[in-house]
Amino acid sequence: MKKALSLCMALFLSLALFTGCNNGASTPSPSAGTPSESTPVDSSSVSSTDFPNSPVKIIVARKAGGSADMVARMYAPYLQKALGVNVVVENVDGGSGKIGLSQAFRAAPDGYTLVLGNFPSYVLTQHIEGGVDYVMSDFEPIVGVSGNEGNVLIVPGDSPFNSVEELLAYDQENPGKLNMAVTSGLSNSSLAQAMFISQTKLQSATIPYDDGNSCVTAVMGKHVDMAVCSGVAAYQPASDGTIKVLCTFGPEEDDKLPDVPTFASMYGEEYAYDVVMGILAPPETPEDVLAILREAGLDAAQDPEFAAAAGDSFTVVPRNDEELAEVISGCYDLADSAKDLLASN
Structure with a gap:
């Protein structure tokens, strides 16, 4: 069936190319989102x-x-x-x-x-x-x-902080003492961090890591006080109790993280993304x-x-x-x- 469909499509493309040559014009393929001035590879001979x-x-x-x-x-x-x-x-x-x-x-x-x-x-x-x-x-x-799924804010499993509110209360009394691991570059994690800091005025230092798993490892090893990482990186260690998830930045509560609130529920729907x-x-x-x-x-x-x-x-x-x-x-x-x-x- 697939072979027959491919042969039919090949005949159709041949006719389209012949018509295009006669008309002296070709139709570019559409692309979604923002237009581009880039020059992709020519596929005419493929x-x-x-x-x-x-x-x-x-x-x-x-x-x-x-x-x-x-x-x-x-x-x-x-x-x-x-x-x-x-x-x-x-x-x-x-x-x-x-x-x-x-x-x-x-x-x-x-x-x-x-x-x-x-x-x-x-x-x-x-x-x-x-x-x-x-x-x-x-x-x-x-x-x-x-x-x-959304990014998540995590702390070590034995951290004294059990909620965002407790973490922020400590930060206000001890400005600059906390540090946070985040995936380097303009990442999903850096977007979550920017949202968090903009609303909470957290005064922690930022320590960049290559990926979410590295951030989780840094938290488990207590090299940092907290991290923003992907939910995918956090699910298993959260289940094991080696980390705690204080909030998620997804638009809805995550079924894999029961009883963990969304950041949007605290600060507004605009502070969430999938x-x-x-x-x-x-x-x-x-x-x-x-x-x-x-x-x-x-x-x-x-x-x-x-x-x-x-x-x-x-x-x-x-x-x-x-x-x-x-x-x-x-x-x-x-x-x-x-x-x-x-x-x-």
């Missing part, structure tokens, strides 16, 4: 009629062992089953995700190189910090994989290839075995390509509203 016939790679723009890496590696076997070819995960760390995203953006648009998008983090980096050769909204959205991860393809990937990737990607994300495998590690939230595009577009609005907040932090 043959896609037999896609896929070799392994597909998912780039994770962070080092192995982090939250994004966990999501990608748990998802890959189910995408592999749906596509019928091997799916491998490759970590390309550096520059708060910039190196891996640049590599994926410049990759041949043939469907064999994908990238895991982490939102709103990657939009914050591109739209606010800049200095990159990619635009997140120019990637082709394939499927949303995880969501309904962390979403999804699969993207390079710009100008052919439509027939995108159709195959999107169908297989959604099948994999909706596979009950995938949700069972994820368990309490993260929340599986399948989104089709249009829904993922809406998430990315909304992240640009969030970045615009948070720009001054992040600059003053």
